[in-house]
Amino acid sequence: MTVRTRFAPSPTGYLHVGGARTALFCYLYARKHGGQFVLRIEDTDLERSTAESVNAILEGMTWLGLDYDEGPFYQTHHFARYNQVIDELLDNGLAYRCNCSKERLEKLRVDQMARKQKPRYDGCCRHKQIDPNEPHVIRFKNPTDGVVIVDDLIRGRMPFANDELDDLIIRRTDGSPTYNLSVVVDDADMRITHVIRGDDHINNTPRQINILRALGFEPPQYAHVPMILGDDGSRLSKRHGAVSVVSYRDMGYLPEALLNYLVRLGWSHGDQEIFSLDELIELFDITDVNKAASSFNLSKLDWLNQHYLQQADPARVARLLSPHFGRLDIDPSTGPELASVVKAQAARAKTLVELAEISAFCYRDFAEFDESSAKKHLRLVAREPLERLRAAFDLMAFADWTPEQLKHVVASVADELQLNLGKVAQPLRVAIVGRAASPGIEETLMLVGKDATVRRIDQALAYIAARGGE
Incomplete structure (x- = not known):
């Protein structure tokens, strides 16, 4: 059996971190087992699906480097196939037409809740003959007895009693198929062997298994990934970092840092924190994913990103x-x-x-000095070192503007004035950078260049003169 996984987002919003983690798990599982990774766009919600959301999903997948082997497939392109399957279910007595009004269904729900019962359709139209020409929906005729067993790769064995599952709608009044029907048909037609998705789909799984079996298909294996929470334990929101994946690109994160961070939300391999993509493919196993929800911590992502910034190819x-x-x-x-x-x-x-x-x-030059840095380092005592440095730099040929020569000039001025090197280098740093933090002084001078260095020392000297005796 060739392993085939799929990532199947709905284009009703951006690709968020939870979806990206699910896509990553699907990708890693397929790659580890020599299988195929399929991208499917589940756009049957015609009112909420947008081309902008589709583009955001594709852009996010590309940026993350999660290359799919097949797709993207769009469910709206397969309506004829879904309707063919629905007609087969009707012909075989496994589905039926229902014309219950919204008012009746709402009253049924309210009455059931008042009796502390689980709200579900009562099968009112199961044995009725509904005129196909009048408005109606199509419902799947769910088995009324027995148990559906879901052997989840993360959560283990989960039984669901069929008498707790209602006859769900598989085609709306407008003729469009619903999520549960289209997903089942696509998973079967695309020969999906492993469905890895969020645990918000757990309640859909037994219903989908029943439809698959009614159509004569063997259900895939399921793995329901726990949700990601904010660092305060509440549902992940924008204030925790639940923004579009491409927003992380715009915020300056590297894709490998985000992938490394996401995989560690619920999965681990000993105490190892840093993983290359090749290592993840070798080590990842969906059965090792934790059952409990994970917490999103932006500071940990920052730490990983800083690591990758230092380790990545500078070019x-x-x-x-x-x-x-x-x-x-x-x-x-x-x-x-x-x-x-x-x-x-x-x-x-x-x-x-x-x-x-x-x-x-x-x-570019800066308009203002950092206040605390200037107060500490751009004082009257710094005027003479800066004046001598400016004169020495001004006389230097551009060909001599090298780290070695620059280091020599700064050290020479310090020796001439019998000052600690820091008493010369720090005022110089603040003069040409605007603050007291930068790389080594000769490296900083190399980055700034001769003309800007001389110009900024003049600016610093003017600042010192303006401060007078402060």
Whole structure:
């Protein structure tokens, strides 16, 4: 048997972290077992499905690098097939027409709840002959006795009594098939062997198994993944980080960091925290996923992203960083090579957005100094070191603007003035960066360049003069 998994999102919103984790689990399981990973867009909800949501799903999958072998398939393209199956069920006495009004169904629900019964359809139309030309729905004739056993790969054996399951609607009044029918037909036609999905679908599973068996198909194996909660234990929302997957790209996260983080939400391999995609394919097993819900913690994602920023190829990080400079209205071609900036600054940033922000000084002058840094380092005692540095830098040829020569100049000024190196380097750093944090001073000078260095020292000297005797 060839393993075939599917990720089947509904395009009624963006691809969120819960959906992305489900897609990742499906992908890893298929890859581990030499199988196929199928992408299916379940767009039968015609009122809520949008092309924008479809694009967001596809964009998110592409960014994450979750390559699917087949698809994307769209359920709206298969309506003829679904209706063929529904007609077969009708012909075989396994489905029936129902014309119960909304008012009757609402009264039935209210009465059942008043009697503390589980609300479900009572089979009123099971044995009626409904005129096909009048408005009606089609219901599946669920077995009334026996038990449906779901051998879940995560949760274990789960029995469901058939008398607790009602005759669900499989075709609406407008002629469109419903979710439970279309999913069953697609899973059968696409030869899906393993359905890995969120545990919000648990109640659908016994109903879908009954439809599959009514059609003569063997049900796939199921694995219901627990939900992701916020770090406060409540349902995941935007304030916890439940935003579109592509929003994480825009916030400056690397796809490998997000994948590494998502897989650890409910799955582990000893104490290992960092996994390459190849390692995940080798080690992942759906049966090792925890039954309990996981908590989303943005600080852990930040930690992982910082790790990957430092470990990734600087040239690749530079390519991903470039658009974030563009959002700051900076053209990165006007300054040092981006890869050099990445090498110098990656350890200081958690995200690409932060990396661009703290590296803006490499490409443009700043309007103001960091107040606390300037108060501490741009004092009258810093004027003479800065004046001597400016004079030395101004005389340097561009060809001599090298880390070795720059380091020598700074050290020489410190020696001449009999000052600790930090008393020279820190005022210089604040003068050319605007704050007291940057890479090593010679590396910082290399990134800024000669002209900007001299210009910014002049700015710092003017600031010191304006402060006077403060």
